[in-house]
Amino acid sequence: MSRFSVVVPAHRVQGYLRECLDSVLEQAFCRTGGDLELIVVDDASPDASAAIAAECAERDPRVQLVRLPAHAGAGPARNIGADRATGTHLLFLDGDDLLLPGALEAIAEALDAADDPDVLLLGHDRVDWWENVRPGGDDLAGDPLAVTVAPWNRVYRRAFWQEHRLAFSDGPYEDVVPVRRATLAPGARTAVLDRPCVRWRERRGGSFAKTPGRAHFALIGRYEELLAAADPADRARLVPHAARHLLAVLDDAGRITPGDRKDFFRGAARLYRTYGPAGPAATPGERALATASYAAYEAHRKSRSRRSGLARRLKQQKKKLRARAMRLAYRADLRRPLDPHLAVYGAYWNRGISCNPAAIHAKARELAPHIRGVWVVSSRNKHRVPSGVEYVIEGSRDYWQTMARATYLINNSSFPGGFTKRPGQVYLQTHHGTPLKKMGLDQRRYPAGTHGISFQKILDHTDQWDYSLSANPHSTEIWERVYPSTAYEALEAGYPRNDVYFTAGRSEIAALRAELGIADGRTALLYAPTHRDYQKGFSPRVDLERFVRALGDEYVVLVRAHYFYGADAGLRAHPRLIDVTGHARVEDLCLAADALVTDYSSLMFDYACLDRPIVTYAPDWQAYRLARGTYFDLLSGRPGETPGAVARDEEELVRLFRDGSWNAAEATALRTAFRDRFCPYDDGGAAERVVRRLFLEGQPRS
Incomplete structure (x- = not known):
């Protein structure tokens, strides 16, 4: 059974x-x-x-x-x-x-x-x-x-x-x-x-719920059937809920047409007057039913609508007043001295503790314990903050006070709310990837992917930076052109988030694999495609269930959807498909994986630090280049551009793993050239270099 x-x-x-x-x-x-x-x-x-x-x-x-x-x-x-x-x-x-x-x-x-x-x-x-x-x-x-x-x-x-x-x-x-x-x-x-x-x-x-008509009068008959058969105690419990249900349907323009409203009300009123309570009705709607007064109900409905509108306006006004009060308090805080020991961190538009800022924060606690680090997170992401880490909620009074007083600002995206950068504040922009796709001002040529971006705001934001962190010479070159400003200095130190690839030991990696459910002896592939501006939702260009079955029992596939698409990838059930979209640290997934399968994700540049195979699966390369633009031809096969084996369709992808070319000598040579170009600064010490430069060696050049 x-x-x-x-x-x-x-x-x-x-x-x-x-x-x-x-x-x-x-x-x-x-x-x-x-x-x-x-x-x-x-x-x-x-x-x-x-x-x-x-x-x-x-x-x-x-x-x-x-x-x-x-x-x-x-x-x-x-x-x-x-x-x-x-x-x-x-x-x-x-x-x-x-x-x-x-x-x-x-x-x-x-x-x-x-x-x-x-x-x-x-x-x-x-x-x-x-x-x-x-x-x-x-x-x-x-x-x-x-x-x-x-x-x-x-x-x-x-x-x-x-x-x-x-x-x-x-x-x-x-x-x-x-x-x-x-x-x-x-x-x-x-x-x-x-x-x-x-x-x-x-x-x-x-659907029936979206089809107006007299068929909805059947609801009155359903409650008639129930109430007629109910004992007095159950009837007393049920009548108020029946009244609310009937009035909710009456108020739904998708169910009851204007011409049918009065008849529906009369039917509901007959039911209520027959089975309703002997005492006074509890709500204005029930009182209208008890007196069978459609005019009274309409007056109540219109009054409720006016009150609702007034409540919305009051809420909006209250929000504006609160924002104004916040701004006044913020301006007062801007006149207070900076706290030389306060640093504020943010990542991925306040989504939590991650990426380069997280690695810098952790290293600062070790090397510069006199620096108090406070994170900015949104209210819906505060559950992501680990125990023992101080944080403020974006837009709160504590947020504005922290932004006004902090000497150090560290972010991989931007701080919310349009803060005013003060003289003496030091802003480190860490970025969150090596650019393959067009970024910054270069996006102007690709309007399909800009979604209303204000390029003036991009420039205003760039003028706040003191340091722009770079993982490689390619990034330094691109950042300087697409985020043009004389205000900042390129900090060519490598990516702090990549340090773990050089410091993690075998036992740590084994523990990560066990935690993810990767059985001993299996080859783990991390499939991590990027976001596409022309695609809504996670829709992999490969049938993952068919792919993992074609590979055989010796393989397991970890699936990481882009964070734009939510906390899970919506996979079909298969014991060798593991959805790791909600995993807190992508670095752990990279350490656990024996190879990376991706398309145009900047994760490939970080994964190259591990010197493990990278397979580029690019069935829509031409569409992606036309929609977003790229800085080099990922599929060219030229050393320094292509990180390893390439597949353009699902059959070719399966064939790469079946015949071993995913990890053959040619793929290894391409990976070596790619690693030399894009990982020259990464050696496990990037976070320490950044912390020493930012907190221990003084201010940036003027």
Whole structure:
């Protein structure tokens, strides 16, 4: 018997279904001893939904496809799936939604911790067609009746579902009756899992929720059915939630047209007056229902809209006043003396403690302990700050005070908010890579990748620098031209973040490999493609599952998506594919890997310090050069330009590893020339050189 039976009705969801089913089948829980069955019910869909489900069932024995001869609707389709289920627990997932990574494992742990409850309420988030993800908004610790009414945000013990003869209704709002009855069932044991497990994908069109019409009046009938059968105690609990649900639908222009509003309100009012509380109603909306006064409700709605607008304006005004107060305080702090022992650090637009600034900070604590280092991080990234590291939140009073008083400023990008650099402050710009793609003012010729960049702001920022850190002569040359200013001095010291490549010992590397799950004797490849300005989201140009299977059991592939794309790469489940996108230190991944497979990422220049094979996989080189521009031809095969073996398509990439040319003499010779050109200063002592120059040897040239 399976632990989980996941039921998915499918009707007109061909654009979403494959991702939905993959999100279930790729759950890590299934690779660690758990089991599931996935029941897809083709509700006589006229599109390719059935074909997609059939293809999935053919390749995976856990998938069962049920075909209905005629369109029955989501409710009956789910009921048929539930009747076929054999698992101990039921999950219902819509064909256009997703089960988030790690959800089944978390659900299993929550069920065990709560001693197998009848109903487990799940958190969710929602994503629109622009791929903007927002929290679901449910307070799972509160009243279960207040949780979003949906089939997919709860897990049912199948025996409980059968014992109470729960079933979805036929027609719109088919989930209201079983979801509410399960919550109100006598003796029902309910638990919560307060983490997003399901992603509700909001469609721009084509869904029932986006189709206005009188079909939405069915919601009134669903609550009529529930309230008529409920005992007085349950009725008293349910009525306020029914009223809120009905009024929310009434206010949704995507469901109720202006011409239908009055009729819908009257139907809701009849229901409320029949089953509502004997005492006074709790809210203005309920009071309008109790008096059946549509005019009163409209007046309340308009008043609420005005109050909402006023609240927004007050919030904006408060934000402006706070910013003004911050600026006044900042200007006062600018008149205070600089703290000669204060240094402020930032990296990657306040994302956390990393890159060259992190290596400099660590070395300064060792060699210049009199320097107090404070990091700038955003509020959403403060959890990334290790214990014992001092930090301020960008835009806060502490941030502005620190920026005004610090003598030393160290960043690999820029500090937020447009601070004023004072006389006596020393700004080190560390950068965060060797330039292959066009940078700075050179980007003006490639507007597709600039996304509204202000080149004047780039120049203003450049004029603040005192030092521009360089990893090699190529970088020095490029930085001087694309960030033109007489204010700064090139500091040709190497990259501090690369020091670890020269200082890490065998035992440290072995520990890193073990931590990542790389078995002894396996060759680890780090696949780390870069961001593309013309591509939204992580979409590797290679079928990674097919690639790792083609390589054979002796290989494992670590996949590192660019940080622009979030905390995971959304990989399919495979025991030799390891998603390391969320790993805190890319340097650890490089140390653990036996070879690097990348495209145009600046990581290749750092990895060359290790003198290990680098494979360039560049299927879209021409498109990348045209969209962003490059400083040299990475695929030329000339010494100093190409770091090793090159593949232009997936078949060629597999062939490089099968015939050994990824690590042949020709590739080694290219790597040596590449390393000589781009790693001449890196030797394990870059951080010390920077710390001594910045903190211990005085000020930059005037």
